Amino acid sequence: MCRRCRCGWRRWTEFAAALAGFLLLLATEGCQTKTILRFLLVLAFISIGMMIVINVIKIPWGRPRMRLLLATGNESYFQPWWKLGGSLKAKLIAEGVASDEFRSFPSGHTGCAACAMLAILLPTVCKRLRGKERLCLIIGAVWTAVVAFSRLMMGAHFLTDVTAATAITLGIAWLGIWLCYFNGKFFRLVWGLVSEPTANNKNSET
Secondary structure (H helix, E strand, C coil): CHHHHHHHHHHHHHHHHHHHHHHHHHHHHCCCHHHHHHHHHHHHHHHHHHHHHHHHHHHHCCCCCHHHHHHCCCCHHHHCCCCCCCCCHHHHHHHHCCCHCCCCCCHHHHHHHHHHHHHHHHHCCCCCHHHCCHHHHHHHHHHHHHHHHHHCCCCCHHHHHHHHHHHHHHHHHHHHHHHHHHHHHHHHHHHHHHHHHHHHHHHHHH
């Protein structure tokens, strides 16, 4: 991806994040603090966890992107998703191929897009959306599919790349939801860390 495209994508991402944050503030008006904290914890856990896992996998895997195969016409550059990168990556980088061309598996863009399926949790913090969990999930899934399809069309990834990224995000989402919504011990620990400084500040003011 060219530098101009990356800058454009970054601006749109920042704008979308700011807009989402503003809408979240409006939607959570009157919602209990603990409920908002659960939602934000899951959001942070999945977003950060997904990026860490995907990038940790990308580096050692070193899978060549589809567009590299198409540009060179060399089918021998194809690397199955289960195979870690070998001497091919070092050889082609030494010949001038950009290192980004070996970050195909899994798809970071698709992983980020799959976070949109967390919209299924919005009804927990927004009364207006209660009873519309299925609709929220469908919207998030459609957005994930659109991003995944666009990455395939651009030649940036293979089908297995976007599928693996979606699976990773959903797996981390399951763990985050379990920790924050169904593991009382974990949430009580976090709540104690968050609420204790607040209580101490109030006591010091009095």
